[in-house]
């Protein structure tokens with residue numbers, strides 16, 4: 001397809017497309033007559049660039065995002081676009097909720113400058129919290145040998161102690177049936193989600209790491225994978241029968257964890273269930289006890305590992321869930337590994 005046709009189809013200008021070419025974001029082939037021609041894949045790549053631009057990403061960031069993974073298929077571009085659109089949609093939803101609150105609180109009175117200021121501060125905070133996470137552990141680089149690393153034993157501090165038992169317990173606990181849909185957040189190479197596939201359950205694996213998703217898809221082609229993250233799940237409201245997550249939540253801060261629960265609650269249907277196994281302490285005092293134990297035994301490796309990540313305070317997560325109409329039970333596998341199982345109350349939608 002020629003440039004004019006592409007511009008018309010994508011509702012953009014030929015100038016914009018040439019600009020992306022100049023910046024090295026696209027490289028259409030030039031025919032003998034010097035006219036540029038675009039393949040279907042290049043057209044989807046341009047529409048992805050346009051979507052990312054609209055979302056406010058700079059040219060350099062887009063270049064990095066699209067180039068770092070090497071060869072993309074059309075499917076991958078749409079996966080990125082979907083993640084971006086969900087972020088945008090959630091931002092718009094936050095704005096609508098904020099305006100609703102402002103109007104509800106001021107039904108009979110005029111809206112004061114103070115009210116507007118408070119709510120716009122809240123909105124800004126929420127927006128920056130949703131965008132605040134970044135992958136300091138570089139999970140893309142861990143994808144190729146992630147499964148191998150799980151089998152390593154003999155360290156003085158083994159975070160994967162009870163890993164298999166914990167994953168099995170999640171599967172035994174979740175009340176899911178064939179043809180229902182289960183979301184696995186931070187799916188990694190698919191070790192937890194795959195256990196549901198064998199029961200005929202439709203599994204959607206979400207991960208922020210493209211390479212993890214590729215590894216997962218290669219191992220389990222029947223699993224649906226989506227790019228996205230805890231703070232902007234690429235799922236519509238109340239579309240999941242169940243949500244599971246293993247060994248992923250401890251990569252986000254306590255404040256981000258509460259927003260992640262808001263997101264889980266948003267996508268879970270009434271009567272649905274959430275089951276999380278992760279590195280966490282029962283509460284602050286148990287955390288202190290464990291750290292003191294490692295301190296006294298001179299296990300610096302353990303202390304470093306714990307402090308490098310965000311092991312949850314289980315009681316905070318349980319409190320949030322209970323105060324949002326969930327029935328909650330917990331299980332402790334070892335001093336740093338727990339499971340939280342929560343079922344949502346409320347009416348099913350017709």
Ligand SMILES: C[S@@+](CC[C@H](N)C(=O)[O-])C[C@H]1O[C@@H](n2cnc3c(N)ncnc32)[C@H](O)[C@@H]1O
Nearest residue numbers: 139186187188208209212229230246247248251
């Ligand atoms: C330690 S691996 C666990 C993988 C798998 N759930 C398992 O149990 O083997 C952590 C995974 O969580 C993903 N992850 C970390 N933070 C995330 C976030 N904020 N949103 C989505 N995925 C995240 C990483 O990319 C990685 O694939």
